[in-house]
Amino acid sequence: MIKKMTRHGNSLALIMERGVLDLLNIDADTPLDISTDGDVLIISPIRDEKRRKKFEKALDETNRKYGRALKRLAD
Secondary structure (H helix, E strand, O other): OOOOOEEEOOEEEOOOOHHHHHHHOOOOOOOEEEEEOOOOEEEEEOOOHHHHHHHHHHHHHHHHHHHHHHHHHHO
């Protein structure tokens, strides 16, 4: 998906479609973490710790099972 920034007063805004917001379970009250690695802008909803631990456990299991194959695909 390619997006362009929109003027909002003296600032710029990124408008997200309802489908994307619904998919990520984000609304106007959801706190967002905005970070960068110097090249990429990363916008992530802040979730509770229980959900984060569940995700990290699933990620670790996936990496343990498929890490080698994923590494070969990335190369």
